[in-house]
Amino acid sequence: MSSQQASVPHYFVPGPSGWPIYAGASLLATMIGAATWVNELAMGPILVAIGLLSFLVVLYKWFGDAIAESEGGQYGKNIDISFRWSMSWFIFSEVMFFAGFFGALFYARTISMPWLADLDHKVIWPNFAAHWGNIGPAGTIETFRTMGPFPIPTINTALLLSSGVTLTISHHALRENHRGRAELFLLFTILLGAIFMGFQAFEYHHAYTELNLKLSSGIYGSTFFMLTGFHGFHVTMGAIMLSVVLYRMRKGHFTPEHHFAFEGAAWYWHFVDVVWLGLYVVVYWM
Numbered sequence: 001m002s003s004q005q006a007s008v009p010h011y012f013v014p015g016p017s018g019w020p021i022y023a024g025a026s027l028l029a030t031m032i033g034a035a036t037w038v039n040e041l042a043m044g045p046i047l048v049a050i051g052l053l054s055f056l057v058v059l060y061k062w063f064g065d066a067i068a069e070s071e072g073g074q075y076g077k078n079i080d081i082s083f084r085w086s087m088s089w090f091i092f093s094e095v096m097f098f099a100g101f102f103g104a105l106f107y108a109r110t111i112s113m114p115w116l117a118d119l120d121h122k123v124i125w126p127n128f129a130a131h132w133g134n135i136g137p138a139g140t141i142e143t144f145r146t147m148g149p150f151p152i153p154t155i156n157t158a159l160l161l162s163s164g165v166t167l168t169i170s171h172h173a174l175r176e177n178h179r180g181r182a183e184l185f186l187l188f189t190i191l192l193g194a195i196f197m198g199f200q201a202f203e204y205h206h207a208y209t210e211l212n213l214k215l216s217s218g219i220y221g222s223t224f225f226m227l228t229g230f231h232g233f234h235v236t237m238g239a240i241m242l243s244v245v246l247y248r249m250r251k252g253h254f255t256p257e258h259h260f261a262f263e264g265a266a267w268y269w270h271f272v273d274v275v276w277l278g279l280y281v282v283v284y285w286m
Contacts, residue, residue, distance in 0.1 A: 026055035163192035
């Protein structure tokens with residue numbers, strides 16, 4: 001948003017758009033493809049690919065329209081407030097999303113495991129041991145080793161914390177109209193996120209090939225990969241958001257006073273940082 005847009009008195013109402021319908025159709029195709037894929041139908045992967053590609057095209061076009069409206073001077077203070085509330089509620093929905101997975105981990109480890117320990121082992125299975133990382137019913141899950149905090153998770157923690165610092169430096173530089181410094185530290189943030197994802201991919205390879213830890217490794221494996229996997233997905237999405245912001249910044253968008261696209265992406269990135277800290281402590285240390 002530019003300085004002249006701040007004085008726009010009206011609340012901009014966009015005209016009719018087909019993008020919501022196209023987005024819904026793309027996501028529907030993706031979900032149908034995923035359902036058929038897990039049921040081993042040949043059309044599954046094709047539908048998933050079509051759905052995801054079409055959804056990316058929709059997002060590119062839809063956000064392109066919003067950027068054009070913003071740079072065209074049609075957004076004012078009311079739209080800025082609306083965007084802030086929308087991003088706040090979106091991040092809240094993400095908080096509840098991760099709360100569900102953290103809750104599942106807490107219930108399995110803190111409630112279910114001690115309860116099973118109090119039962120007669122003959123009711124469960126012979127040689128049952130009530131410890132986290134349990135292999136489940138005897139003979140149904142392959143033996144695996146759990147994932148510790150060293151060295152990759154700790155390195156990734158340092159990377160994400162550092163990315164939060166570089167992003168804050170970039171934000172302050174933009175507010176002071178030092179665009180070169182803002183762009184440089186925003187680039188550092190994106191690179192740190194990319195390195196994080198590289199280490200996580202290596203960690204997954206290590207888990208599958210050396211620890212025999214898989215998504216099918218009982219409740220430990222499912223909670224570990226769901227929490228870390230979805231977090232990695234959010235890091236990827238955050239890096240894409242920041243990359244778009246960097247591109248727009250280099251195109252001359254934003255002013256020191258009005259740059260909510262930057263702020264919204266930064267909120268999201270800091271949220272991802274906080275989630276990782278909780279995940280690092282609960283999943284890798286406890």
